[in-house]
Structures are given as structure tokens and as C-alpha cells.
Amino acid sequence: MLDVIKRLLILQKRDQKIIQVKAELDNLGPQRQLLRAKTARAQSDLEAARSKFQQLETERKNAELEVDGKKQFIAKYSLQQFQTKKNEEYRALAHEIELCQNAISKLEDRQLELMEQQDVVQKEVAQTARTAAGMKKEVETQLAHLDERETELQKMLGDLNTGREQLAEVVENSTRTRYERLLKHKGEKVIVGIDHGVCGGCHMTLPPQVLVTCQGDQEIMSCPNCGRILYYSPEMDLAPNSQ
């Protein structure tokens, strides 16, 4: 194998690690967002349960006030009954009192219903509160792990970048420029082997002349299709796959 290819392979290995670490770093933001969305969702479930409880509470208090109002009417009508001398008026007031009493009875039934519903919702509130608290704790732990990982990755990236220049410097200039350009456009797989007569990058069948030149180990060959730099090592099988 050509020396320059050996050097390029070492450089490529380093660049692949750098790309991996950068990708993991880039992924930290979305991961954090996902975790925060989980907490927000649990919190909004809790708020919904609380507001359902509050609505029932308001309705129950309104029914209570309505009962008080009806009771005041009954007191007023009773007083009027006591004061009147007319039978017809007395009966009319008795009828009004009865209507109020019926209404009170219905309102009291409704209050009981509401209290039962509140019991159920109260349990729901407690459950969602536990879930939200658990979720918050879990997310905080995971976020702390991500922070630790970020510090680790930043350090790794620093270490990988340190020394990358030395690895690149030992590659002769024009080849290095070619490599850097390919790295920019093709990503992390730039120096590729020959696998059963095809390019290890784009998988197109290589012309026999290219295979022979590669095997000759005298000059750097590129894949005529994708432009990646090809290399050959003795363990590679140059023969095409038999169908």
C-alpha cells in the first residue's frame, strides 16, 4: 500500500471520529427538547385536572349560594303568611314556599353529585401530581446526564482536533487538498477499498485498468464514478461477485 494512502487512512479515521462526536453533540439539543416536552406535558395534565376540580368546586359553591337564596325567600314568604289575613294570598305563599323547597331539594342532590365527582377528580389530581413529580425528577436526571455527556464530548472533540493537523500535515499537499475537498462533499467515507471489483463508496463496478493500477501501488487512483480515492490491500478480493 502506498505510504500516502496509509497516512490518509489514519487521517480519515480521525476525521470519522470527529464527525461522530460532532453528530452526537448536535443531537444533544433535540434530546433536551424532547425531555423538556415530556415534563411540560405531565405538568399540563396536572393543570387540566386541577382546573376540572376547580370548576366542580365553583359549581358546588354556586348551588350552595342558590340554596341560601331560596331559604331567604322561604323566610320572607313565611313572614308574609304570618302577616296576611287573606286565605288566597296565604295559599299562594304556601305554593311559593313549596316551589322553593323543591328547588332546594334538587340543589342539594346536585351538591352531593358534585361532591362525588370532586372525590374522583381529587384522586386524579393526586395521581397526575405524582406522575408530574416523577417525570420532573427523571427528566432532571437525564438532563444532568446529557450535560455530563456534553462536557465529555467537548473534551473528546478538543483532543481529536489537537493533533489532527499533524496527521494532515504528513500528507503531501495536492493529495491533502483532494482529500479535504472529498471530505467536504462526500462525508466521512473518502478513502475506500475495492470490494469484489466495485468501489467501496458508490458500489459501481470499476474498469479493469483501474483495478490493475490500484494493485500496482504506484499512483493514487480515483473511482471514475464518484471520485473517491481507491486503495487496495492484499486481503481484498478483486474478482467480481459471481452471480
Ligand SMILES: [Zn+2]
Ligand atoms: Zn465510487
